Amino acid sequence: MTAPGLFITLEGGDGSGKTTQASLLREWLESEGRVVVRTREPGGTEVGVLVRDIVLHHRGEVSPRAEALLYAADRAHHIATVVRPALERGEVVIQDRYLDSSVAYQGAGRVLGRDEIRDLSLWATEGLLPELTVLLDLDPATARTRLDAADKPFDRLEAERDEFHERVRAEYLALAAAEPERFLVLDASLPAEQIAGEVRARVTALLSQ
Template structure:
């Protein structure tokens, strides 16, 4: 059973997730959105998956920085384990307190990266995460859409050490992008798709407008 925040027993909490390929600007936009919401008097929890809890930090180190091979199904299960703990111990309590949760990555990332990127099957991976989270879906998902070659250029320019997923070849990231866009097309009422090649301030304004409507 899929739950909205309201049916999940939250007070006036709002659950917002940011999705997109690596290098699309999710962290920047989540920071800007959290700052703006704070100015509006909202209490905000900014978090991420994997790594939003102490347990999640350890899982993140395994799935993103383990030097050896990780079987694709094991990878999917590790993400689901992080998600189950994170939702139960961090997200649901914040929503119950009436806070706005802004989260970098959620179920849609697993559908895109493990379902499509690893070719495990999107529906199977989605059902695994829905079971792990007892069906909790966001009120709004912002998809920052960016051509995978442009995204790779951004990552290269940042001169950072690539994690296991960032280091995958272009075909992997093309499948991920296609999967994100398919998810958005299937649930237009939940998704806001934004061209991540736009200037940062323009992207932030588009997100604020959608969030303001959600909060009214």
């Protein structure tokens, strides 16, 4: 009998350390003998790569509603072709961003509305939610300092004004408060290994259920 899969997502503003934590979690899980699929949204499929280029790097204007629909279209394809098959095989999926990103960035950041964006994503994914969502919380000023230090061009969302990123952060924290059983909120300014230890503790508990 195939062991049940586990769906883990990482959320937070740009510069919060999601990539680092995804790598550390994958290394640990593989050392424990688990098969891991590491992916991201957008960009986890060939279709997603095209969508990512449009929503993050397109030089022309993309209207807020069109942006939200593009993310939802990518999400529908990604879940159907990558995530659900992996979970059905009993694998652990570690994913950088999921529907909570859309609720935070398009729902709050673009002021399109939490419920509308959440409902759109749930329809696109046939209601799939992660067993665990790790929210790496970091104030936008610190995040901007980290992004500046990376010395690379900002994408369309990274380049938004401070007020946009404040709305995004507030929405993430509101989402976590509404679903404490799914979210693990961690201070992203802490050392990476300390954060990774707290993530491993929660994942260990989930795997033992």
